[in-house]
Amino acid sequence: MTNIYFAPMEGITTPTYRKVHRKYFGGIDKYFSPFIVVTSAHHLKKRETREYIPFEENMVPQILTAGGCDMAWAAKMLKNLGYGEVNLNLGCPAATVVTKGKGSGLLRDKYKLEKFFEELFSESDLPEISIKTRCGFVYHEEAEELAKIYAKYPFKEIIVHPRIREEYYQGSPNLESFEIIKKKANSPVVYNGDIYSVSGYEEIIKKFPDISGVMIGRGLLINPALAEEIKEKEDYANTNRENTGSRMDNNRHNAGRGIYNQRISDFMSELYDEYMVIMSGERDVLFKLKELWTYLSKNYPDAAQEYKAVMKSKNGAEYKAAVRRIIG
Numbered sequence: 001m002t003n004i005y006f007a008p009m010e011g012i013t014t015p016t017y018r019k020v021h022r023k024y025f026g027g028i029d030k031y032f033s034p035f036i037v038v039t040s041a042h043h044l045k046k047r048e049t050r051e052y053i054p055f056e057e058n059m060v061p062q063i064l065t066a067g068g069c070d071m072a073w074a075a076k077m078l079k080n081l082g083y084g085e086v087n088l089n090l091g092c093p094a095a096t097v098v099t100k101g102k103g104s105g106l107l108r109d110k111y112k113l114e115k116f117f118e119e120l121f122s123e124s125d126l127p128e129i130s131i132k133t134r135c136g137f138v139y140h141e142e143a144e145e146l147a148k149i150y151a152k153y154p155f156k157e158i159i160v161h162p163r164i165r166e167e168y169y170q171g172s173p174n175l176e177s178f179e180i181i182k183k184k185a186n187s188p189v190v191y192n193g194d195i196y197s198v199s200g201y202e203e204i205i206k207k208f209p210d211i212s213g214v215m216i217g218r219g220l221l222i223n224p225a226l227a228e229e230i231k232e233k234e235d236y237a238n239t240n241r242e243n244t245g246s247r248m249d250n251n252r253h254n255a256g257r258g259i260y261n262q263r264i265s266d267f268m269s270e271l272y273d274e275y276m277v278i279m280s281g282e283r284d285v286l287f288k289l290k291e292l293w294t295y296l297s298k299n300y301p302d303a304a305q306e307y308k309a310v311m312k313s314k315n316g317a318e319y320k321a322a323v324r325r326i327i328g
């Protein structure tokens with residue numbers, strides 16, 4: 001069965017979000033932390049350390065850095081804390097990141113990228129290293145050169161989001177570029193980008209049956225049960241080969257919208273309570289949850305007015321009343 005990974009999303013898939021998601025929804029083989037910035041000072045801000053302390057099962061910390069030695073330092077530090085795998089961010093498109101030669105900025109100069117990996121892999125005692133990469137900085141044609149570089153190193157997995165930096169999150173993922181990296185890779189390859197439904201997942205698996213997994217970000221923010229729905233359908237197909245229709249008891253397709261909405265409602269209200277404990281006030285909590293609703297609302301296309309009320313809410317009571325109008 002193909003692995004399903006929850007994509008790292010800065011400011012959204014926080015330790016709190018991951019904890020509460022784990023409690024209410026299944027189907028995720030690994031969660032990835034949003035990027036943790038590592039500089040040559042080898043000192044991490046308290047805010048960053050909260051991403052990986054306390055230790056979290058089936059979570060892969062992700063590092064954003066410009067130096068191979070700095071990556072090695074962070075990876076070993078995380079290994080000492082119990083993390084068997086550490087991921088390198090080669091995708092972040094933000095200008096402030098790119099100009100410092102981090103994230104997708106590392107893809108710009110292929111010589112420097114190779115030097116990064118030479119430095120990293122010259123160290124001993126590393127945990128397993130995976131990368132999350134775009135297919136190029138300016139052109140998709142860069143995929144060829146990147147593929148050759150990646151093929152030289154012993155990555156645990158190569159997660160490919162087949163857009164280039166210039167595209168940010170626009171346009172469609174370029175499946176030809178994905179194929180180029182996958183064909184040349186000497187490591188298992190994971191597909192990431194624009195999977196929003198069970199059928200979207202199935203299309204990718206049909207096209208690339210030999211990938212080791214898919215990573216899903218926004219699709220899981222919109223429907224937090226998506227991974228579970230995918231796995232349930234696969235399980236059912238595997239045990240009932242003659243009838244590959246889905247028979248999922250607990251999700252929206254079968255049990256009806258009522259039970260599904262109740263789970264979403266419990267999930268969102270626990271997130272509210274958890275954030276109230278760790279954040280400095282209701283305003284901050286509302287800001288955080290409204291960001292989530294920009295995604296979750298796409299799951300409720302008939303509730304445009306109610307969604308507006310959620311976004312306009314000024315305090316917890318208003319917020320909760322507006323949410324109840326959407327999910328009960």
Ligand SMILES: Cc1cc2nc3c(=O)[nH]c(=O)nc-3n(C[C@H](O)[C@H](O)[C@H](O)COP(=O)(O)O)c2cc1C
Binds near residue numbers: 192193195215218
């Ligand atoms: C708000 C936001 C924050 C993100 N933060 C990160 C991050 O910290 N690290 C990373 O590698 N990718 C980050 N991404 C990219 C996602 O992990 C993912 O690659 C991208 O959204 C495409 O996958 P999707 O179409 O399934 O969402 C972020 C994306 C968004 C929209």
